[in-house]
Amino acid sequence: MTNLTIIGAGTMATAIATVGVSGGTSVQVLSRNVDQGVQLAANLGELVTPGQVGDALTGDVVVLALPYTALGQVVETYAAQLGGKVLVDITNPIDFATFDGLVVPQGSSAAEQVAVWAPDAHVLKAFNTTFAATLESGRIGGLPTTVLVAGDDPTAKQTLIDVVEAGGLVGIDAGVLSRAQQLEQLGFLQITLASAQRVPWTGGFAVVR
Incomplete structure (x- = not known):
């Protein structure tokens, strides 16, 4: 069975966990502030193991829930x-200046x-077009939250999609890793709309299939 390692313990890390x-x-x-990971484990139960950045990775899928x-x-x-790990980048590299x-x-x-930076890993782009609240609730409006996954390795993509769908969400293969360019633009647009209070942080873009 697939195991996850999430590096980070903020709102997105909590939602993905x-x-x-x-x-x-x-x-x-794994977090720099161990207390955050301990609290997350206390909230989510025995399937969560807290640790510190620098500890050995135990997951087959490693999620970079970091800026x-x-x-x-x-x-x-x-x-x-x-x-050989599935390495998931969730960032939206916005110029905050x-x-x-x-x-x-x-x-x-x-x-x-x-x-x-990690040429021997199977790198994926995912979770950057979903807000933490919609991952945790599993819904955007009346529709299930959809996670778009881009990457060059079909097996790696399916591995992550299986985890997402086991958790009650919808996973969609968004194509090769270069499609991350479009996903990051979409994530940027969604964040600017939410920051301007034109959409709520509990909402966002949904996918109808």
Whole structure:
């Protein structure tokens, strides 16, 4: 059975851990503030094991639930352990100085940068077009929350989609890893709309199938 390691213990990490636990998936949560991971485990139950960044990875799927600016250092820390792992980037690399664009070069994406840093991992882009509240509730309006997954390895994508769907959400294969460019633009648009209070943080874009 697939196990998750989530690096980070913020709202998105909590929401993704909730999805995993809902589907019966064991979740290792690694954070710099160990108390956050301990509290998360207390809230979600015995399937969650807290730890500290630097501890050995136990998950087959590793989720980087961190700001884009923190990814490089963490990937470097775990470089020797990431070979063969499914490595999931959830970031939206927004330029917070201007809030008017992304900090990655045009024609690239945060996920593609992660793939450069971790060439032996199966890198995916996912969760960046969903707010934490909609992951935890499993709904956007009257529709199930949909997680779009981009990556170059079909088996890796299906592994994550299986975890998502076991947790009660819908997973959709969004294509190759370069589709992360469009997903990050979509995530950026959604965040700007929510920040301007034009959509709620409990809402967002839904997919009708």
